[in-house]
Amino acid sequence: MKKVIIVGAGFAGLNAAKLLGNKKGIEVTVIDRKNHHLFQPLLYQVAMAGLSPAEIAIPIRSLLSRYKNIRVLKGLVEGVDFEKRQVIVDCGLFSYDYLILACGAKHTYFGNNEWEEHAPGLKTIEQATEIRRRVLNALEEAERENDPQRQKQLLTFVIVGAGPTGVELAGAIGEMSRYTLARDFRNIDPKLTRIILVEAGPRILPAFSEKLSSQATRNLEKLGVQAWTSSYVTHVDKNGVQIGKERIQAATVLWAAGVESASIGKQLGFPLDPQGRILVSDDMSVEGHSEVFVAGDQAHFSDQDGKMLPGIAPVAMQQGKFLAKNILREIQGKARLSFKYRDKGQMAAIGRNRAIAEVGTFQFHGFFAWILWLTIHIYYLTGFKNRLFVIVQWAIAHLSFHKGARLIINKEWRFYEKTPKPVQLDKKTRSPKPVAQMVH
């Protein structure tokens, strides 16, 4: 019985596990710190209240319950003993014959971690919920506000980083303020919303062709999004951002700028690239340990031309499947193969009905590209229930211009605090505060 341990149930880990599921002679343990697999390409929709968390996050247990040889553990990997071939998890030691590390990536502030408080990234459901809370609270506060300066600040949104995530976030905020919220507010004109997309490079979506990149800029402008290229954020605080010499007062700043590999890579002492990805050989194994593999965003794999594969879902999926097949081959006594990426193209959505897409030498933009984008994303959403739900919810959202999940959910769930404060009430107004406020 060969023991395979997979750390991380993202696209790479999950695809590896599924192919190893119900295979004879193999026992699989999938370890993840979360209880759910996350369909990250649609995470911006949760942040922008278009989808509910449960529509794109699915319990790992449910996804793998049909495979009797797979055990799922919610746990934190603390280290690996490569000599004894044991993974050290916070609940015990787990032995392996093959180890797949697929721990993914997190966002980075390039050494300014204190910015996180004021500019959340978008990698987890928790962060998406936080972004939703901030965006919706800013609008609610703007509705109550009578000071035009403060109202302007509340209606200013800065998105740092113009890769697909930044563009999709900016487009969704534009849509939300232009159409969806326009009829719900009385005291603010949502069209006054200012959305600034900041990019250090010379153009947005640098991974796409120049033509599509400029098309995307045009589409974003129609939604009220200004793209500031060749611009660096030099400071972030709770009132806004500093971009070179310009100060922007903004209540909401979102971070989509940098990516750094999961920190376990550094800890394990493997050779890394500057972003912390583990360098892997042709068969995705690490130096000196042919039984240890790395896949997905955590791996630095260079293709035949020496070009590094990007950190996107199709790469992770193909690598996960490849590793499972190679392990099965080796167990059957066959030689390992080398990983080859089949590039199926890339795409990004811009607002509610536009997208750009590159497939080989073909380039699309506009509504047709959006239909392509929609079809592919729904197709890959794992699990029948979620696929159906996303179709229904999106159909309704499109027909009604309503946002489906515009909830502000607080972090605090308790009513009672440990030490209730004694409150002095004003005798006339029965209010705990002196009253000297504007009458509406």
Next chain:
Amino acid sequence: MKKVIIVGAGFAGLNAAKLLGNKKGIEVTVIDRKNHHLFQPLLYQVAMAGLSPAEIAIPIRSLLSRYKNIRVLKGLVEGVDFEKRQVIVDCGLFSYDYLILACGAKHTYFGNNEWEEHAPGLKTIEQATEIRRRVLNALEEAERENDPQRQKQLLTFVIVGAGPTGVELAGAIGEMSRYTLARDFRNIDPKLTRIILVEAGPRILPAFSEKLSSQATRNLEKLGVQAWTSSYVTHVDKNGVQIGKERIQAATVLWAAGVESASIGKQLGFPLDPQGRILVSDDMSVEGHSEVFVAGDQAHFSDQDGKMLPGIAPVAMQQGKFLAKNILREIQGKARLSFKYRDKGQMAAIGRNRAIAEVGTFQFHGFFAWILWLTIHIYYLTGFKNRLFVIVQWAIAHLSFHKGARLIINKEWRFYEKTPKPVQLDKKTRSPKPVAQMVH
């Protein structure tokens, strides 16, 4: 132009607002601390991962956006100046001609607020999410645990209070452990789950007939729920509860025992009943202020026989509509009417396909009562989208025995802490901790 202020957008406030919507000569301001109306009768389904928050919580703005004379404010009411007829909100003063207080109720620990930490109540989405987190985390931990004592504690669930909420929670936990989770875990037998429903009175569901109450007890037993009647909880801590002389080690304790009216009632100085409800006269107005009304769970209204109306959704809905009609009558120069409650019966679900229902002298239980329960709850779920979604989601959940929203969402969204701790790694295992754990 008459100004109406409605505080609280629960069943009472929302129904009042809708009837006043788009009526000439009336300006309505709806103030709520949350941005959403909550369909509380289905909140236990969110806690038990059957539904997503957005399926039963709907933004108040969306619900009222079609009424041009209604303004919605997310704000906290801090007091009322009855002389000047002004409501003091945390963002300013708001004048009224008519004031409707419909702030609802919270759960109470009868003076033991420190129990809340260990035994969350179920009144808000935040609490439902917390309960879901605790129940699912207990199961995940049980799966990792090898100590049988600790595993037993993790699989023990205590629900305090056997009104409809307590019964519905207990039934849902029973279902979850019996059927839904049975196939997803490898290291625990979910049937070992112990579910104890604690009730101080002599029988569960005291508001129902004795026959239905004993029927419900039988149904709960089939789901593995033990009903402990005439039992008092005397202590709650993080490891369990004390019930008289018996100590129960339980990782999860849920509180459905006491209800107390929103604290603003006490603050405003009106005559209250022992649960903090404001005593109201025949037209739901308060003593000495014929332009101030109280409705829903915050009001203590006695019917013709001197019996107080219970704190349930139908009462709140009828009172909200009644108040809107009375205000419209008065503006048109007609005399006010007195409120009369039309009792449409009561019901409670027990697990996945059973319920009890009382309609007048008719009593139902079993599957037919459940169909009745389901139909009525879906019918009243406000808004087409949500109605459709709940039907689809429940249909799928029933066909597949899957739970739709079994997500553990953490409260912390940040990756980076302010002061990263320096970690000493073991040289061989590359782990920050000394390794002396059980090998699996």
